[in-house]
Amino acid sequence: MVRPNKKKIRRSAAEIIREAKDVLRIEAEGIFGLIDRVDSEFAQAVNWIYESRGRVIVTGIGKSGIVGRKIVATLNSTGTKSLFLHPVEALHGDLGMVSSDDIILVLSSSGETEELTAILPTLKDLGTRIICFTGNTESALGRNSDLTVYAGVEREACPLGLAPTASTTAMLALGDAVCVTLLNRHEFQLEDFRRCHPGGALGERLRVPIEAIMRTGSSIPSVPKDTLVAEAIKEMDAKALGATLVIGDTARLVGIVTDGDLRRGLRKYERLLEKPVNSIMSKNPKTIQVKGSVADALEIMEEYQITVLAVTDPKEKLLGIIHLHDLLGKGYIKFTL
Amino acid sequence: MDQIVTPRGLICSLALVPNPENRGLFLGLESLLAHLQPAVAGLLLDPMFWCPDTNNCGPTSSSLLEEIITLVPSGLPLWVRITGTSAEQTIYICRQLETVCRQLNYQGPLAWVDTPLFYHSNRGLPEHYRNLLSDTEFTLIADNDPFLIRKIKNKTKRKNIRTAVLKKLVQEPRLVGLVHRGDLGRGINYQRAVRGQPTFLIYDGGERSFLERPSASGVVSVGANLLPQDWRTITLSSLNLDDSYPHQAGRFRHLWESGQRVRTLQKYYDHAPARIIPAVLAAWKLIQKNGHSLTLEDQKAIEWILEHVPEP
Numbered sequence: 249m250v251r252p253n254k255k256k257i258r259r260s261a262a263e264i265i266r267e268a269k270d271v272l273r274i275e276a277e278g279i280f281g282l283i284d285r286v287d288s289e290f291a292q293a294v295n296w297i298y299e300s301r302g303r304v305i306v307t308g309i310g311k312s313g314i315v316g317r318k319i320v321a322t323l324n325s326t327g328t329k330s331l332f333l334h335p336v337e338a339l340h341g342d343l344g345m346v347s348s349d350d351i352i353l354v355l356s357s358s359g360e361t362e363e364l365t366a367i368l369p370t371l372k373d374l375g376t377r378i379i380c381f382t383g384n385t386e387s388a389l390g391r392n393s394d395l396t397v398y399a400g401v402e403r404e405a406c407p408l409g410l411a412p413t414a415s416t417t418a419m420l421a422l423g424d425a426v427c428v429t430l431l432n433r434h435e436f437q438l439e440d441f442r443r444c445h446p447g448g449a450l451g452e453r454l455r456v457p458i459e460a461i462m463r464t465g466s467s468i469p470s471v472p473k474d475t476l477v478a479e480a481i482k483e484m485d486a487k488a489l490g491a492t493l494v495i496g497d498t499a500r501l502v503g504i505v506t507d508g509d510l511r512r513g514l515r516k517y518e519r520l521l522e523k524p525v526n527s528i529m530s531k532n533p534k535t536i537q538v539k540g541s542v543a544d545a546l547e548i549m550e551e552y553q554i555t556v557l558a559v560t561d562p563k564e565k566l567l568g569i570i571h572l573h574d575l576l577g578k579g580y581i582k583f584t585l
Numbered sequence: 586m587d588q589i590v591t592p593r594g595l596i597c598s599l600a601l602v603p604n605p606e607n608r609g610l611f612l613g614l615e616s617l618l619a620h621l622q623p624a625v626a627g628l629l630l631d632p633m634f635w636c637p638d639t640n641n642c643g644p645t646s647s648s649l650l651e652e653i654i655t656l657v658p659s660g661l662p663l664w665v666r667i668t669g670t671s672a673e674q675t676i677y678i679c680r681q682l683e684t685v686c687r688q689l690n691y692q693g694p695l696a697w698v699d700t701p702l703f704y705h706s707n708r709g710l711p712e713h714y715r716n717l718l719s720d721t722e723f724t725l726i727a728d729n730d731p732f733l734i735r736k737i738k739n740k741t742k743r744k745n746i747r748t749a750v751l752k753k754l755v756q757e758p759r760l761v762g763l764v765h766r767g768d769l770g771r772g773i774n775y776q777r778a779v780r781g782q783p784t785f786l787i788y789d790g791g792e793r794s795f796l797e798r799p800s801a802s803g804v805v806s807v808g809a810n811l812l813p814q815d816w817r818t819i820t821l822s823s824l825n826l827d828d829s830y831p832h833q834a835g836r837f838r839h840l841w842e843s844g845q846r847v848r849t850l851q852k853y854y855d856h857a858p859a860r861i862i863p864a865v866l867a868a869w870k871l872i873q874k875n876g877h878s879l880t881l882e883d884q885k886a887i888e889w890i891l892e893h894v895p896e897p
Contacts, residue, residue, distance in 0.1 A: 270769055274798060277773050284780050357825035383801075383825055384593075402776045402787070402801045408844040409799060409822030410837060
């Protein structure tokens with residue numbers, strides 16, 4: 249009868265802004281509306297998950313399924329073992345992943361989703377406990393769950409209900425409420441969070457500038473180029489980096505002596521300790537500019553199979569030194585694995 | 586009395602056609618109910634506010650209620666307008682209708698609907714409702730209709746139930762719902778006010794506002810008399826009452842087309858639904874003709890509807 253009008257109608261900025269504000273207001277109210285509805289059922293759900301020896305298996309379909317995947321991700325990253333079960337795949341064998349120790353979290357606004365109600369009997373037979381988030385507590389899902397948590401909203405922002413909007417936002421927020429309350433009960437610490445996010449921690453670490461972590465001043469192992477090897481070894485022992493830098497005239501870096509250079513010197517000279525350090529040093533040592541990043545330093549160390557890098561300014565004046573261990577374990581970017 | 590009287594979903598305000606020869610009787614209720622029943626979650630009997638000729642219809646009469654409750658399928662919630670021209674008359678109408686229900690031993694889900702600001706101010710409203718409810722065993726649904734009140738009241742008078750008053754009203758457990766016609770901001774304020782009463786539902790009284798920003802509880806629609814299945818489709822979808830087939834092919838197209846039909850049709854009958862909708866239903870032979878005079882604009886709207894909307 250009526251076809252969608254294909255002609256595009258330009259709308260005023262004021263109209264668009266008003267409508268956008270209405271949508272945000274509706275979504276915000278949707279979450280506000282849940283605040284007074286959080287009750288003992290919710291608390292019990294959190295306790296069940298906390299005390300469970302199994303995993304939290306989240307299931308839902310459509311937009312609720314997408315929300316479910318996000319809840320799974322947040323649960324996992326905050327220390328609660330969780331996985332997503334697609335209800336259709338569940339009917340075709342994936343139910344095998346469910347054990348009686350697991351807690352099932354079912355998401356459905358209507359609570360009448362056929363794909364979900366179809367797997368309920370099997371889940372019950374397995375002896376798992378079922379928690380549902382639904383906007384209709386009197387629905388089939390609500391009635392057949394062990395715990396029913398209300399997740400409804402006052403109104404949707406999308407006309408005709410073409411897309412769930414405020415209801416999915418509310419469900420997502422309720423999922424976050426579960427994750428955070430669990431996190432607090434687990435006494436989950438920053439270190440634990442980093443353990444769960446090596447990718448994030450690595451990324452964070454790699455961006456740190458060299459000047460933030462390099463050793464400077466008296467902690468730099470360094471000797472003048474005419475120093476005897478015996479003195480150089482003392483400097484290496486004192487600074488404990490397995491190497492010392494060799495400084496030439498005008499404070500410029502001319503070489504480096506490492507444990508490997510000492511081994512090679514021992515084979516070459518009988519009275520090594522009495523030799524000047526420049527006779528065994530490696531010339532033109534690898535350096536990194538002070539504005540470089542940890543990622544740059546790691547790349548150089550990996551390429552040349554070395555563990556120490558001198559840090560210089562653009563005129564090759566020595567400013568500091570970094571060791572591989574500094575890159576991996578310095579200050580707030582310390583490895584926690 | 587444990588049946589649900591405030592269902593979430595589509596409440597159809599019945600298109601009533603008074604019999605000009607016999608005041609108080611209405612034509613064609615049986616076939617109209619058969620047409621609507623598969624699609625609606627409840628029915629509203631609202632002759633006073635719906636009739637083309639308000640003077641001829643008057644408030645809900647005992648005979649009309651008697652006729653309706655013998656036809657309405659058991660279990661289908663029925664809302665009945667009791668609004669009179671004063672607090673006393675409203676209570677009197679309520680008592681009269683209650684008597685009919687008792688005489689017929691009516692056990693179905695039934696609620697009275699009232700637009701209090703039609704005859705009362707915000708001041709003293711909680712007391713008035715306490716009196717009203719002390720006389721009845723049924724529940725009550727309030728109706729906030731600023732558009733109607735604007736027509737009949739002094740401009741300085743309040744057109745809406747004050748939010749603070751609603752907070753007091755909902756303390757009465759048998760006030761179970763509100764039909765709100767008006768802007769979104771006030772609707773959200775009402776939601777905040779009733780948040781402590783999770784069983785209290787707010788329905789949209791304005792079809793257009795529901796189509797744009799659907800409420801969580803439902804809509805009271807007059808257009809559902811014409812397109813009950815389309816209204817049902819978009820109401821269920823808007824209220825997330827039916828997401829059992831999210832991936833079904835063509836679902837979104839079906840929803841979109843239903844929405845477009847409903848919206849387009851609403852533009853045609855919106856200026857005079859009480860004249861146009863019964864005329865269309867009569868043309869479809871669902872009810873009898875009422876013989877009311879139509880304007881040229883009405884006739885054009887009816888012709889368009891008959892041409893574009895398939896006969897049920």
